[in-house]
Amino acid sequence: MGNYQSEISPSVITGLEEKVSKGNYGRYLKRLTLRTVRGFTDRTVTFDFPVTAVVGPNGGGKSTVLGAAALAYKSVLPGRFFAKSGKHDASMQNWSIEYEIIDKSLSTRGPISRTARFKTYRWSRDSVLDREVRVFGVDRTVPAAERAKFKKAATSAFAALKEVALPPEVTAHVARILGKPIEGFQQLYIDAAGSVTLFSGRTHKDVEYSEFHFGAGEASVIRMVAEVESAQDGSMILIEEIENGLHPVATRRMVEYLIGVAKRKGCQVIFTTHSNDALAPLPSKAIWAAYNGDVLQGKLDVRALRTITGQIHAKLAIFVEDNFAEMMVTTALRVHGGVELDAVKVHGMGGADPAIKVNHQHNIDPTRQFTSVCILDGDQAGRESTSDLIFLLPGDSSxxxxxxxxxxxxxxxxxxxxxxxxxxxxxxxxxxxxxxxxxxxxxxxxxxxxxxxxxxxxxxxxxxxxxxxxxxxxxxFPEEVSQLVDGLGDLLPRRE
Structure with a gap:
């Protein structure tokens, strides 16, 4: 996430955090607990910021968290995320998800509790709540020419039943995300019910062209923004793999747009991602990692996850608090000499607590392929523990x-x-x-x-x-470098 500077001001981030902490929402999912779902047992995810990212390796449980959030509301059918294939999915029996939800149409005195259970081969949701939920799946980037619902429009005789210019607010937001103007774009209605629509655009020479000739990312951004802007205030927006089809810069801008939506419309957004660019605009408490049957709140980035889950070869992982601490440790290892640098992976974790927790979880995992250590800032002296492989950087301050x-x-x-x-x-x-x-x-x-x-x-x-x-x-100050590096002793892989 480096030195990226978001265009969302710190005051907006702080204001949204405070709005959540004070419960100033008409409808809001505050937390969910996966009692027994797939690889999760008694794991809780809190939504402390109205835009939440769920990051993790393939099969780590990102979609499980997203689907569990959707299941709190009756507008989403359980099969959308948790399909059941008769007797072949017997493992779903006794799955259970618990919720803490704000819904001031039912209670103004605080959050209410709800539960979703899978029993006797079907889902049972007690008093499922009303809320508009917009779901954007990974299929949104499938080219229009490959979608069966657009087949009717793929003929020379096609003429839209209705043509509607994109609203100015949609074109403005899309232009900023994509970095190019989209004036003159329209939504073309294919069926009488208005449930199937195609987009059209115009070249700088005023020549019209349909979505069949859009880039997949361009089409998905236009569709998402159009639907989000038309959604009711206070809606829930769920997005699978937000970076699909997008340039890294566009991915960051999309997340910034969604933070703006949360502020303007009081919406709650949850998305899954494999991209550090999608995490960059968010505060630490807005990010959850799902991996190995566990969840962790904080800026556990994609590189760190790959190290933890063994996707990157390493002999030692070092978890530190932030990017500067990561640079400091890396500099010390390089200057000290004798260390097999390629076999050491250093990761900033967005705080002391995430660094300590990930280090602990990694080292108690019986399937781990290498050891990890945690190196905290010097002002965390009370948390140093050589037995738990928690060390300190030089000094008594940041x-x-x-x-x-x-x-x-x-x-x-x-x-x-x-x-x-x-x-x-x-x-x-x-x-x-x-x-x-x-x-x-x-x-x-x-x-x-x-x-x-x-x-x-x-x-x-x-x-x-x-x-x-x-x-x-x-x-x-070579003595401080030596103190830091030599303190790790035999844990450091050495060059032969």
């Missing part, structure tokens, strides 16, 4: 604060080297010193200091600044 503090101690002597590492010249070292000292004095949040210094130095990327400071720290 790693950003520690590194900037150490560099300040020797700034006069390291300024020239720092300037070169910042892609500047030796003659600009006085400028570098002035910027660093000023920012160190005025900065309130050390987590963003690299971006601030970069902005002051002719808009250098924050990652370049962080890398320059870490390289200088490692060179100037």
């Amino acid at each position: 790693p950003e604060a520690h590194v900037i503090g150490r560099i300040l101690e020797r700034l006069d002597t390291v300024a020239a080297k720092l300037a070169l590492r910042l892609q500047l010249t030796v003659h600009q070292q006085e400028w570098v010193k002035d910027v660093v000292r000023t920012r160190a004095l005025t900065n309130w949040d050390r987590h963003v200091i690299w971006e601030q210094i970069g902005a002051d130095l002719d808009f250098l990327a924050g990652s370049i600044v962080a890398g320059a400071f870490l390289a200088t720290w490692a060179e100037e």
Whole structure:
């Protein structure tokens, strides 16, 4: 997720988090507990942000979580996510899902409880609730020419029963997601009931063309946005593999659009994904990982999941709190020497709690292929435990604060080297010193200091600044590098 900067302001994220925590919704799914469903037993997923991503490997349970959420409302048939094939699916017997739901049309005093059970070869849902639910499956990116429902339109004699221009709000949102204008696009009604529609567009030369000639991603974005904008306020929107057919930039913009929908329309969105780009705009509490019969809240990205589930060869996994800690550990391993770097996978987890939990779960898994350790920030000293393979980074503060503090101690002597590492010249070292000292004095949040210094130095990327400071720290304080690396002892794979 790197240095991606979302166009959704932090105040919007905070406001939506507070709205959920205060229960300020007419209809909202607060939590579900998978008592017994597929590979899950007594696992709870909370929806602490109105846009929730479920990430995980194939077969890890992403669609199970999505389907379980849908089952809370009667507008979704159970077979949509949990098909039953007679006696051949006997394993479904006694499946059970429990819910905590806000529905102020039934209760204004707080959430209500509901249960869905599979008994005697059928689903039983007690007092299933009303709520509009829009489901977008993976089939949305199947080309129009391959869809049976569009067959009637694939003839030279076809003429739409009705042609309706896309509303301005739809064209505006789609244009932003796709990065191109779509003025002049229409929705073509194929059947009298209006349940089957095809889209048409126009070239810059005003030549009309149908959805049969759209890109699969383009068509799916237009269809999703059109349906979401027409959905009732407070609806639930479920999307399978949101990145299907989309460029990484479009994937991020789609998630940002959905955050805007949550704010404007009070909708609740849940989507599954294999893409880190889809996770980038979301806060940590909006992300759940499903894998190996377990669920974990936090920014457990796709790379980390591949390591945990054995899809990436490794001899040691290291879980740290965030991206800067990941850079710090990687820098130390590289500078120290003698470590088989390709066999070590370092992953930022979006906080101390996710890092500790994933490390613990990984190490108690009897099928694991390698060991993992957790390295927390220096200000987490009370949670260090060598028996649980939990270690600390140097210092007694955040790693950003520690590194900037150490560099300040020797700034006069390291300024020239720092300037070169910042892609500047030796003659600009006085400028570098002035910027660093000023920012160190005025900065309130050390987590963003690299971006601030970069902005002051002719808009250098924050990652370049962080890398320059870490390289200088490692060179100037080799004893701290040794303390960090040697503390892992024989757990580190060594080069022969």
